[in-house]
Amino acid sequence: MxxxxxxxxxxxxxxxxxxxxxxxxxxxxxxxxxxxxxxxxxxxxxxxxxxxxxxxxxxxxxxxxxxxxxxxxxxxxxxxxxxxxxxxxxxxxxxxxxxxxxxxxxxxxxxxxxxxxxxxxxxxxxxxxxxxxxxxxxxxxxxxxxxxxxxxxxxxxxxxxxxxxxxxxxxxxxxxxxxxxxxxxxxxxxxxxxxxxxxxxxxxxxxxxxxxxxxxxxxxxxxxxxxxxxxxxxxxxxxxxxxxxxxxxxxxxxxxxxxxxxxYFEDAEKFADDYDTVLETRRQGRTDVQLGRKKKVGKASITYRGKGAKAIFYRQLLEYKKSRFFIFDINTLCALIAGCFVSFLCSGEEGFAAENSSLILAGAMAYVTLIFSAYQGKWGKELLTPYTFLIPDNPFRKLWYATLMQHVQALVNGCLYVLVPVIVLHIPLSTAALTVLCYVVFCACKLYILTVAEVAVGNVLGNVGKQFFQLFLLGIVILLGVLGAALGMALGGINLAYVVMLVLLSLVLVILLTISTLCFYRMETLKS
Amino acid sequence: MLEVMDLSKKYGKVRAADHVSFTVPDGRVGILLGPNGAGKSTVIKSIAGLLRFEGQVRIQGIPSREKAARKIFAYVPEMPSMYDMLTVREHMEFIRRAYGAETTDQEVEELLARFELLDKQEKLGNELSKGMMQKVSICCALVIHPQVILLDEPMVGLDPAAIKELKQMVLELRDRGATVLISTHMLEMVKELWDITFVMNQGHILGSYNREQVGDEDLEELFFAVTGQEKKDQTAVGQEKEDLTVTGQEKKDPAAAGQEQNGSAAAEREQKDLAATGQEKQDSEKGSSNAGEGGQ
Structure with missing residues (x-):
């Protein structure tokens, strides 16, 4: 004692x-x-x-x-x-x-x-x-x-x-x-x-x-x-x-x-092992490892078409194919639930007026992206793998191919997000398509912000500080989107609001992609 | 003395250790050899009391789970894990208190100095490299002046100076009359240390060899002969290569064995016996791997 x-x-x-x-x-x-x-x-x-x-x-x-x-x-x-x-x-x-x-x-x-x-x-x-x-x-x-x-x-x-x-x-x-x-x-x-x-x-x-x-x-x-x-x-x-x-x-x-x-030492030792593994993954900002739950992995194969950075894309595709839920994850579930929630809010006699539904759809989309800003997915893992840095290719191609699958994922999730509102609220297909595009661009901004945050504050503020910084940057992106939407609404209605928002967000995305590439290059040279 | 008697351990339907028995007497260095998945870690962890198992483990004649046995027993695991918020020195102090060891501060400092940890003694556990952790782990094991010490892959992660120091330490422990059991893959590292070797595979002790009886025979050859694995670097061993190849063939077809090769006589005898009796390998070894008896 x-x-x-x-x-x-x-x-x-x-x-x-x-x-x-x-x-x-x-x-x-x-x-x-x-x-x-x-x-x-x-x-x-x-x-x-x-x-x-x-x-x-x-x-x-x-x-x-x-x-x-x-x-x-x-x-x-x-x-x-x-x-x-x-x-x-x-x-x-x-x-x-x-x-x-x-x-x-x-x-x-x-x-x-x-x-x-x-x-x-x-x-x-x-x-x-x-x-x-x-x-x-x-x-x-x-x-x-x-x-x-x-x-x-x-x-x-x-x-x-x-x-x-x-x-x-x-x-x-x-x-x-x-x-x-x-x-x-x-x-x-x-x-x-x-x-x-x-x-x-x-x-x-x-x-x-x-x-x-x-x-x-x-x-x-x-x-x-x-x-x-x-x-x-x-x-x-x-x-x-x-x-x-x-x-x-x-x-x-x-x-x-x-x-x-x-x-009981046998069980306690097993727990200690699992617990420390979970702690390590949490410190890396990963949430995919759960205490006491083993990830089920199936069998799959892939044909690599291309060399260099493309290999990262195919390797990720192989991992998704082995995964139990393929490319569907917590983001998919949240997108579906958020879509249902918006439909519930805007339908019925006591619901919000139907004309507001498209705006609410955009707002809920931004909210869902914001609350999951800490979820890093595959790109977060790629940044921890030395192979991502060692592959002989240029930083932009590596950044692109390492995040490509997540853009595809965002596209699918975006489609699932608007699915229920389109059916229940009869949102026009053009508005739905613009919502999906905005969702994809939002998610892409979130991904590239991660690289920027890693380089800017990763070593200074630690993991939690980095997550706050990500949240802050994503908040600015959302604010810009809101301003764009407000401008579009003032000029000519909901579809124009989406278009202006999309143009503004795309501009931000290009800037973030450029900074991110430079940051990635910096990480690469620092690591090597 | 460390006695492992009829130790069995099952994980679900898989038997990781099956009626394993061996003894390492006082003042001797035992080596537990075996390929990956042989069951060495299961045996080691069972001895350390980290697993539930069938059978008995005795430390200086005392059942291993008893307090008196634990007080004289030290364990260096394969993967050292430090307390994040204890410094190196505090780890040593904690162990000293936990074991009620009467080690003096000077002895602690000498230990730290031997493993080049004196300037690291104020570093926290989570600030140490793998090699440093291994050194601290070894120091913590030695600080209690153990009568029985168990080292699981102790050389992994250590620098050459620390390996040399550790080997010296093992010999000193042996000379002091302590019992040492080392589980390792690095046969080269324990060449000059071993007194008794136990070769394990598929949860069984395949053979146990006493240095006095085996003489100058290479530990590697013993290992490959007994486990039936091919030695990869065959060009480097000259004439021994042929001996080994012949031995390997004989192992695959024990009934056809016509002659005993000098380098693996014990293993071959065992194989022939098995072929003759039609028993499974493990059955022949049950409870009979007492080091005191030497080779089979």
Missing amino acids: HALLYLTGRSLKNRIRKALHKPVTYIYLVIILFYLLAVPFGVRAMFEDIKLDSPEGMTAVFTVFAFWVIPVNLVAYARRKGLIYRRSDAHFLFPSPIGPKTILLYAHSKTLLTGLFMNIVLVLGCIYVFQVEPWRMLLYFLFTVVVENTLEGGIMLLLYGSERLGERERKWIVAVSYGLIGLLVLLAFVTCLGKSGSIRFEDVLAYLHSDGVQMVPLIGWYVAVLHLLFLGPTAVNVICSLLYLGTVVLVVWAAIRMKCTGE
Whole structure:
């Protein structure tokens, strides 16, 4: 334990010291501070609107959270997940004489510090939002930090560290946990429908405060403690709170007695490996690797037609052919959803007027492009591959062929984006075609901005700073598009608005392409 | 002493290690050889306690998962991973505390100096190159004065000076009576180090060889003879080339073996035995690869 305290303390100290030297830390602090101050005001207004700005309201909100969080934690620990390990833990900790249970507690403690901070924020926020007496919130804070964490730690040891639970038993725990959530929700429906024949807000609240819910083992007993703390004692919540405390003692006793020789190291090491891989890809700005999910790759072949930079295009095509969803990705899905959403907004009697639909279509397109500005796709990966720089061809051709497939992708996504609006809103084909072209140019601008950002601020601001810079540049491009559209609308209607926007964006694209080529050349010479 | 007894490990339906048994006595350097996918890493990770397995591993007679065994056991993995926010020196300190080692500051400094890390001791884990990480990993293993040490591909990423230092360190450990097990592909690097060699393939120990019994025989030849792989650089070995070729042919057709070549007698004997009994290779090796017994 002494060594683990040393590890945690030193890591924290070095992390803070290092962070203080980075300007981006202060930007984050300002953003976090802004959210911490702004969110309670917004949340209070929201809870006032729905008449939940009271200790009863808070207890109901916490009860709903408990319905979800407690079973999900059980599931995570039963699956030997929910604890963060790094490869360094597998290297140094697992073979060491430090007890396997202590290592589990160490991993659990990694989340405690964040939890402690969140709890302080929660306590202060709840005093303001729900007008709970401070001493009650202080009691709740102590209960959460000491009792709740002890119980969670004990359950974690019993489930994660157990060497008696086989695969089958673990699957049962997962099923029962999810079943419990289902049962609680089902009971809510049955109770509410039984009372008034419909689901009314006050019936749901009555259900959440009911004695029946407080009698459900573990989740209900926790809810009973909340009722005791915030709403005062009743026979049921006192008994159930005692049962909760009894459970804590029992779980801790069982966890101490349980034999654990470290069989879980195998799963923990696998997790550490996956986790570090995901962290590495996130640092590179990639989102394609998901924790615990293996990418499925099929078989495919390709005939390379051409030499030099063209090989990049064919290699990408081969990768897409092997990919499970070919060229369709998250952008495709978002384009389709955005198209449907625009159609929904503009259709029906209460919808926006049909004449605005083309404008809304353009606005939604810009928005979708903007929120996915950090998604780098294949071009982002190409920039990390030395082969992209080593291929003997000129920078412009390399830039073009390395991004060509993504332009094709944007064209397909653009077509899918306008598909539903064309059918539902009867948007003219000419307008739809112009929308698609604008979408392609927008996406192309986004791609080339990545290269510019990489060279301009990549080494100075880090990955997050680079993403902010990309967002900023893309914002300027969108602003220019909006100005062009406004000018076109003033001069002669929606189609002219699209044409002016397209001309302006194309000009920007040519400029970006030129700068990007120069930047790419610079990266190439720097790397080589 | 390191004892691996009847160790088996399955990944789904694939048996990565199948009834593997071997022993490395005190004051000896064992080498675990095998081509890619032979199961070496599985055995190494099982010994280090990172995998669930069937069978037993004992360190100085103590089951490997027990605290007392872990206190005297050091492990250098193939891919070192440092704590991002600990400096080199803090890594050493952490290990010292974790193992309750009574190593003095002076000893730590000497270790760092031997591996040219003195000027890097304030660098954070995430600021180190692969080679540096490997050096830190080795230093962390040595700082606890292990009685049994397991090195998985320890030379990868090291510069020539560090390789020389590591070899010297291994010999010193051996002379101090420690048990050393090295898993490696780099046969050249361990030529002068080994006392016992275990050759693995397809999850089985194919043969174990004691230096005193094998004499000056080339480790490479032993390896290729036992695994049935071709040695690629055949022009460089002169007369040995013919011996090896003959051995290779014999391996493919053990029943036709008419003579024992000096360079791979043990392997050939094993092949002939197999051919005679009709048993599978692995069966003949089950539980019988005790280094103390020497070659098969």
